[in-house]
Amino acid sequence: MSKEIRINAFLAFAPTHLSPGLWAHPRDRALDYNSLSLWTDLARTAERGGYDALFFADGISQYDVYGGSNAAGVRWGLQFPRLDPLLLVSAMAQVTEHLGFAVTSSVSYEAPFLFARRMSTLDHLTRGRIGWNIVTSFGQSGSRAIGQPDARPHDERYDLADEYMEIVYRLWEESWQDGAAVRDRDTRVFADPARVHEIRHEGRFFSMQGTHYSEPSPQRTPLLYQAGTSRRGKDFAARHAECVFLSSPTAQLVARDVADVRARAAALGRDPASVLFFALATVIVAPTSEEAQAKWQDIQRHVSLEGALALFSRWSGIDLSKYSPDDPLRYVKSEGMQSAIEAFTVADPERVWTIGELAIFNAIGGKGPVFIGSPTEVADALESWKAQTGIDGFNLSHALLPGTHEDFVDLVVPELRRRGVYKQDYRAGTLREKLYGEGHAHLSAPHPAASHRAATIEEPDHA
Numbered sequence: 314m315s316k317e318i319r320i321n322a323f324l325a326f327a328p329t330h331l332s333p334g335l336w337a338h339p340r341d342r343a344l345d346y347n348s349l350s351l352w353t354d355l356a357r358t359a360e361r362g363g364y365d366a367l368f369f370a371d372g373i374s375q376y377d378v379y380g381g382s383n384a385a386g387v388r389w390g391l392q393f394p395r396l397d398p399l400l401l402v403s404a405m406a407q408v409t410e411h412l413g414f415a416v417t418s419s420v421s422y423e424a425p426f427l428f429a430r431r432m433s434t435l436d437h438l439t440r441g442r443i444g445w446n447i448v449t450s451f452g453q454s455g456s457r458a459i460g461q462p463d464a465r466p467h468d469e470r471y472d473l474a475d476e477y478m479e480i481v482y483r484l485w486e487e488s489w490q491d492g493a494a495v496r497d498r499d500t501r502v503f504a505d506p507a508r509v510h511e512i513r514h515e516g517r518f519f520s521m522q523g524t525h526y527s528e529p530s531p532q533r534t535p536l537l538y539q540a541g542t543s544r545r546g547k548d549f550a551a552r553h554a555e556c557v558f559l560s561s562p563t564a565q566l567v568a569r570d571v572a573d574v575r576a577r578a579a580a581l582g583r584d585p586a587s588v589l590f591f592a593l594a595t596v597i598v599a600p601t602s603e604e605a606q607a608k609w610q611d612i613q614r615h616v617s618l619e620g621a622l623a624l625f626s627r628w629s630g631i632d633l634s635k636y637s638p639d640d641p642l643r644y645v646k647s648e649g650m651q652s653a654i655e656a657f658t659v660a661d662p663e664r665v666w667t668i669g670e671l672a673i674f675n676a677i678g679g680k681g682p683v684f685i686g687s688p689t690e691v692a693d694a695l696e697s698w699k700a701q702t703g704i705d706g707f708n709l710s711h712a713l714l715p716g717t718h719e720d721f722v723d724l725v726v727p728e729l730r731r732r733g734v735y736k737q738d739y740r741a742g743t744l745r746e747k748l749y750g751e752g753h754a755h756l757s758a759p760h761p762a763a764s765h766r767a768a769t770i771e772e773p774d775h776a
């Protein structure tokens with residue numbers, strides 16, 4: 314396992330992501346979430362700090378489980394309003410050279426053909442720095458909003474996702490052969506029709522016929538992230554994901570999931586070390602321990618515990634407004650994010666969480682740990698988590714935006730660099746090459762995307 318610690322910023326294009334209430338803090342800029350400069354400034358800071366990517370969560374379902382309505386979600390601005398992160402990427406790419414951009418998009422809402430074109434567009438415009446966090450979406454309000462029947466049952470969503478992947482792989486990898494866009498001024502041929510192919514698909518969930526509307530982009534298939542750690546979610550990750558995002562409160566749970574997904578990937582013939590893991594964490598750092606503790610106390614005074622419970626209610630599918638703070642949290646099977654409720658119940662039989670404890674824990678940075686301390690203490694904690702779990706790095710959430718990231722870049726990154734566990738500079742090339750090295754611009758066998766590409770190269774279709 315590499316010693317290198319990788320860092321992404323974990324974000325939402327919204328006033329609140331995972332630290333409810335903090336947009337009201339006097340040093341927070343999240344109320345400017347709908348202005349470009351907040352994000353272009355953040356992108357520059359992240360690149361100065363050698364982050365691999367800005368990772369945007371996304372979704373269109375309301376936070377309406379808590380109290381049976383979206384009132385708390387609206388009042389606190391809980392990931393609502395939320396704008397489309399794909400539309401932010403070009404501006405941030407323009408002010409950076411190396412930083413990657415991972416955007417979440419659901420397989421439940423948009424035809425694969427349209428989505429494949431939008432990702433190819435971003436891969437062209439970022440010169441190969443785009444990633445996709447593949448999600449399946451479980452909120453009923455999102456389905457209703459786009460006129461679909463209720464969200465599908467949990468495992469069926471993953472069946473649909475497998476089929477969706479098959480189609481987008483074929484569009485990205487198979488529809489245009491290498492060299493098809495000849496762009497020849499002399500012969501006045503833009504693209505060779507013999508090397509551009511229509512894709513036809515008839516399946517259980519999708520039926521389509523079309524030629525990819527983008528010539529091959531630098532990565533073809535964007536770098537693939539996945540989050541979702543039910544059994545079915547892990548099988549999906551093992552098959553498709555290059556990077557897996559985990560969010561659990563303890564190192565033990567993260568270690569269990571890392572080992573499990575790597576074993577499943579190995580069983581499918583993939584190199585388990587090629588699946589990179591990022592764990593959710595939030596860092597509150599200051600030059601000294603005491604100052605960091607004071608910063609944390611100050612942040613605590615601004616958090617919304619109601620907001621934290623409303624977030625968790627949506628993830629778990631349990632209306633936590635019905636309980637008092639001293640009630641224990643119990644496992645309930647839901648059609649939502651099974652890993653969320655499991656992490657705080659059956660996964661750790663040693664610990665019974667009360668609703669009040671859960672609210673306090675979740676109020677800063679959601680379900681992941683919060684590391685508070687001096688640069689040395691934080692670097693120790695990050696190194697220790699990495700060693701205990703086998704992860705490759707962290708998706709860092711924030712308390713204050715952009716202050717939490719500015720602190721990390723100014724205080725923790727130099728300490729990690731001094732220890733030799735953090736990149737001094739970016740590698741050349743696409744996002745995939747920055748993570749995997751030269752020659753890895755495209756997915757290669759035995760990843761399922763690569764099989765489509767090989768097929769067209771060996772057997773050109775002249776239809």
Ligand SMILES: Cc1cc2nc3c(=O)[nH]c(=O)nc-3n(C[C@H](O)[C@H](O)[C@H](O)COP(=O)(O)O)c2cc1C
Nearest residue numbers: 370371372448449450540541542543546560650651
């Ligand atoms: C860490 C993490 C981050 C997620 N981020 C998103 C997101 O941004 N948008 C979304 O619609 N779903 C998101 N999901 C939901 C998953 O895509 C999936 O629908 C859900 O977790 C249920 O699958 P599971 O039971 O396998 O975890 C996330 C899940 C996890 C665990």
